[in-house]
Amino acid sequence: MPSILIVDDNSQNLYLLELILKAEGYEVVTAENGEEALRVARQMVPDLIITDIFMPVMDGFVLCREWKKDERLESIPFIFYTATYTDPKDENYALSLGAEVFLTKPQEPEKIREVVREALSRNAGEAAARPMDEIETLLGYSQVLSRKLEQKASQLEKARTELAEISTAGNRPCLLSALDFVIIFGLSILLAITFNISNPSGIPFFPDPPDKVPAVDPFAMVEEYRQGRILLIDAMPANFYNKRHIKGAVNIPMSLFDIMYSINLSQYGRDQKIVVYGNSISGPYDLQVAGKLMLAGYTDVKVLEGGLTTWEAMGFPLDAKGSK
Amino acid sequence: MITISINRLIRSEYLSLALRIYVGYLFVYASLGKIPHPAQFAEVIADYRLIPFMFVNATAILLPWIEFVAGFFLIIGYRSRGSAIVIGMLLFTSTVMILINMYQAAPITCGCYDAVGEPIGWKKVMENTFTLFFSAQIFCFDKPELFRKLGNLLLGSS
Numbered sequence: 029m030p031s032i033l034i035v036d037d038n039s040q041n042l043y044l045l046e047l048i049l050k051a052e053g054y055e056v057v058t059a060e061n062g063e064e065a066l067r068v069a070r071q072m073v074p075d076l077i078i079t080d081i082f083m084p085v086m087d088g089f090v091l092c093r094e095w096k097k098d099e100r101l102e103s104i105p106f107i108f109y110t111a112t113y114t115d116p117k118d119e120n121y122a123l124s125l126g127a128e129v130f131l132t133k134p135q136e137p138e139k140i141r142e143v144v145r146e147a148l149s150r151n152a153g154e155a156a157a158r159p160m161d162e163i164e165t166l167l168g169y170s171q172v173l174s175r176k177l178e179q180k181a182s183q184l185e186k187a188r189t190e191l192a193e194i195s196t197a198g199n200r201p202c203l204l205s206a207l208d209f210v211i212i213f214g215l216s217i218l219l220a221i222t223f224n225i226s227n228p229s230g231i232p233f234f235p236d237p238p239d240k241v242p243a244v245d246p247f248a249m250v251e252e253y254r255q256g257r258i259l260l261i262d263a264m265p266a267n268f269y270n271k272r273h274i275k276g277a278v279n280i281p282m283s284l285f286d287i288m289y290s291i292n293l294s295q296y297g298r299d300q301k302i303v304v305y306g307n308s309i310s311g312p313y314d315l316q317v318a319g320k321l322m323l324a325g326y327t328d329v330k331v332l333e334g335g336l337t338t339w340e341a342m343g344f345p346l347d348a349k350g351s352k
Numbered sequence: 353m354i355t356i357s358i359n360r361l362i363r364s365e366y367l368s369l370a371l372r373i374y375v376g377y378l379f380v381y382a383s384l385g386k387i388p389h390p391a392q393f394a395e396v397i398a399d400y401r402l403i404p405f406m407f408v409n410a411t412a413i414l415l416p417w418i419e420f421v422a423g424f425f426l427i428i429g430y431r432s433r434g435s436a437i438v439i440g441m442l443l444f445t446s447t448v449m450i451l452i453n454m455y456q457a458a459p460i461t462c463g464c465y466d467a468v469g470e471p472i473g474w475k476k477v478m479e480n481t482f483t484l485f486f487s488a489q490i491f492c493f494d495k496p497e498l499f500r501k502l503g504n505l506l507l508g509s510s
Contacts (some may be wrong), residue, residue, distance in 0.1 A: 048487050191394055206434065208437075211431055211434075212422055212431065213438075216417040216422075217414065217420040220417040221413075223387065224413050226485045227390070229391060230413075231394060231413065233410045234407075234409060265399065308401040309402065309405065310397070310398040310403050310404065
């Protein structure tokens with residue numbers, strides 16, 4: 029069976045390639061760099077050589093140059109198998125040195141077997157390109173090396189930048205600390221409580237709910253309302269602007285109570301039946317206004333159960349602007 | 353090239369510093385108008401009709417102080433990332449509350465820079481959104497080394 033010399037400084041790559049080729053029945057000899065490969069080849073003269081490029085002592089390019097100079101070896105097919113020099117310019121240079129095949133790592137075992145079969149079956153001396161002269165070879169070699177050097181320098185710079193970023197990130201405090209919130213909210217609460225106590229305009233943290241006022245069901249009062257015997261008061265502040273009232277209601281928001289009271293209620297007696305409506309999650313406005321009316325001396329003050337929403341849902345009359 | 357420059361600017365810690373001072377000043381200024389008048393501010397909060405009656409007063413007392421503390425911390429660069437998050441949460445909540453009231457066409461005022469404030473509207477929503485982006489920039493790219501160095505200097509450690 030044909031003998032094949034494989035050259036690689038990586039023992040794992042060497043072992044893998046050896047396994048693939050031995051499985052095909054080839055006799056395999058290994059070397060770890062170009063110099064060792066030349067020495068072995070001159071002793072046993074293989075039928076094919078597969079070599080890595082990036083190796084210590086003597087790299088694949090120099091090995092190829094020396095190989096093609098040797099009269100006994102020059103006709104032996106030469107295959108480059110590399111993971112480092114993958115640029116098309118590298119391939120051109122490798123082939124210009126006289127190599128028959130240029131393969132980039134990794135390749136499927138089947139592909140390797142096929143390439144080896146083809147290389148062994150043809151006349152290597154005819155197939156290979158004529159090697160360049162000494163000056164061209166050295167010039168090409170220096171270009172390949174400088175290109176690789178630039179690539180490596182760029183990779184090094186990138187790695188350095190990434191390392192610096194990671195290092196900076198490591199110095200930064202963690203994304204968020206619960207202590208941040210404890211300090212911010214704790215200090216805020218402390219300042220708020222102490223300032224509110226000393227502030228002459230301070231207010232209680234939790235307001236006292238307004239006194240209970242008797243409530244009336246819309247059904248129970250609608251007849252009296254139609255007869256005009258009930259005065260409806262809308263206590264919702266927002267309704268003062270958008271004028272969405274029960275028909276005939278007077279809008280007296282708490283903030284305008286004194287003015288609106290003197291305008292709208294001065295003509296009514298203290299025994300006038302009054303129903304106040306309007307509240308929200310944030311404000312029991314109906315209770316507040318009803319309480320104020322009771323303080324003003326009105327004796328028959330009630331709040332409307334369910335407010336405007338229930339009234340509207342039951343289909344009772346609304347102001348023209350309030351009707352949908 | 354322009355994209356790279358913009359990207360670099362957005363990630364700049366110097367932009368974070370400028371935004372920290374701007375947003376911090378904005379919140380300290382806003383809080384100072386509300387802190388002395390909690391009752392008026394409570395009425396503005398109640399007008400939003402989104403906070404339960406029992407918590408309206410507590411919110412009116414606490415909220416301006418949270419704004420003040422977070423804004424002050426942003427200016428001096430202490431706990432700036434936490435402060436940016438707190439301010440971001442305040443901005444987001446207030447924007448949602450404004451949008452709900454705009455949808456309901458409630459003619460209320462925002463209570464943003466003083467106890468009463470200007471009417472709510474798209475202008476206010478845009479302002480809040482921009483400030484929210486500023487807070488996000490501070491959170492992502494601020495480097496609090498300045499405060500640490502100052503602390504080390506004052507404490508005399510290396």
